[in-house]
Amino acid sequence: MKFSIASWAFFLFSLIIAADAVSLPVLPRAGKGKGKGEGDHNGDGEGGGTRPTLDPANWPNTTAALVGLHKNLCEIPSIAPNELAIGDWLATYLESRFFTVEKQEVAKNRNNIFAYMGSKNRTKTLVTSHIDVVPPYINYTYHSNGTITGRGTNDAKGCVAAQIKAVEGLLAEGLIGEGDVAMLFVVAEETDGAGMIKANSLGLTWESVIFGEPTELKLSLGHKGVLRFNIEAFGKAAHSGYPQLGINANEHLIEALHILSKMKLPGSDLLGNSTLNYGVVGGGTAPNIISSYANASVAIRLAADPLSVRTLVNETIKDLSITLTWFERFYGPQYLDYDVEGFETEAQAYGTDIPNLKGSHKRYLYGPGSIFTAHSNAEFVTVTDLVKSVEGYKALIMHTLS
Numbered sequence: 001m002k003f004s005i006a007s008w009a010f011f012l013f014s015l016i017i018a019a020d021a022v023s024l025p026v027l028p029r030a031g032k033g034k035g036k037g038e039g040d041h042n043g044d045g046e047g048g049g050t051r052p053t054l055d056p057a058n059w060p061n062t063t064a065a066l067v068g069l070h071k072n073l074c075e076i077p078s079i080a081p082n083e084l085a086i087g088d089w090l091a092t093y094l095e096s097r098f099f100t101v102e103k104q105e106v107a108k109n110r111n112n113i114f115a116y117m118g119s120k121n122r123t124k125t126l127v128t129s130h131i132d133v134v135p136p137y138i139n140y141t142y143h144s145n146g147t148i149t150g151r152g153t154n155d156a157k158g159c160v161a162a163q164i165k166a167v168e169g170l171l172a173e174g175l176i177g178e179g180d181v182a183m184l185f186v187v188a189e190e191t192d193g194a195g196m197i198k199a200n201s202l203g204l205t206w207e208s209v210i211f212g213e214p215t216e217l218k219l220s221l222g223h224k225g226v227l228r229f230n231i232e233a234f235g236k237a238a239h240s241g242y243p244q245l246g247i248n249a250n251e252h253l254i255e256a257l258h259i260l261s262k263m264k265l266p267g268s269d270l271l272g273n274s275t276l277n278y279g280v281v282g283g284g285t286a287p288n289i290i291s292s293y294a295n296a297s298v299a300i301r302l303a304a305d306p307l308s309v310r311t312l313v314n315e316t317i318k319d320l321s322i323t324l325t326w327f328e329r330f331y332g333p334q335y336l337d338y339d340v341e342g343f344e345t346e347a348q349a350y351g352t353d354i355p356n357l358k359g360s361h362k363r364y365l366y367g368p369g370s371i372f373t374a375h376s377n378a379e380f381v382t383v384t385d386l387v388k389s390v391e392g393y394k395a396l397i398m399h400t401l402s
Helices: 005-020 063-074 085-094 157-172 193-203 249-262 306-317 384-401
Strands: 099-107 110-117 125-130 147-148 180-186 207-211 220-222 225-234 275-283 295-304 323-326 345-348 362-366 380-382
Touching: 063 125, 063 147, 063 157, 063 384, 085 099, 085 110, 085 180, 099 147, 099 193, 110 193, 125 157, 125 193, 147 384, 157 180, 157 207, 157 275, 180 193, 193 323, 207 384, 225 249, 225 306, 249 295, 295 323, 306 323, 323 384, 362 384, 380 384
Parallel strands: 125 180, 125 207, 207 362, 220 345
Antiparallel strands: 099 110, 110 180, 147 380, 220 362, 225 295, 225 323, 275 295
């Protein structure tokens, strides 16, 4: 019987993982009990059940390894577009665990990390999340109640760490092998999606893809789409003491934003209402000058067909003294797969990289942490939920391979 170098590496990896592994605590997945929500900041996590001892000295080896990996990831700043250091570190880590690793260049000093077992990069299942984060960087801090705070702790480095440990755990248990699962960790999810868009050029397809984002350990039913546009208003500058000599661009912009904010947008039973937000507004040069220019950037979270909403917006503002420019990139509501027993389910109002990965694969969305603290100065995840999410990802992976 002949073994390739890749096969020997895979065999050695399995031995190392198995020798190092201690079974994760058997915890009920989300929906298996009524516990305090993650928003309580008390380290209990969601779903009740046994949780690891809060003193790290008493953790099982697998919990310590999970938290250690998570800590290393979170302590490397990776605010887009500065993801080079975390990508390099992650590639080195995965290679040390005997995965085959490919770096896919998205732009200069920006790489996706693609990893798989042995020599088969074509697998049945893909697990994926993103390694970029939003600003500002916030230091990683472990708290004695089992809460971990810092930028990226839940969005989405908690997902990255848990996905990796889930794959390692299934390998150690002999439940998966070469050709079953690959991992993809992308850049630029928080900005323009360039990382996942570039991943399409790998030329690979999968039967199922498991995406990692904070869902409070619930399996997502779907999430909203997004439309974006800019508004510009042009006026004529004049002394503010003689407003009749000028044209106030600010007034035109404010009128348009008011009308748009009162517009009734279509929604859906699953995703609720579509919502509009003008997040960036600017105009004028000084309080004693009639404003000659004003602008705003607007985003609509879509729970309905994007083209019908776009038509509605155009019709609403057609008679106003403003110019509207649509962003070319948009996507509609995303309806996901959730045919897995043992998980609570919920729809999300945020957007993800899911529509950027093309293909006919089944699509699952799951992860530890809450979107309610993601992007905030109070971003956090609990050790309990990190551990539970490893079990959740393992269950999802095994379901997709069954």
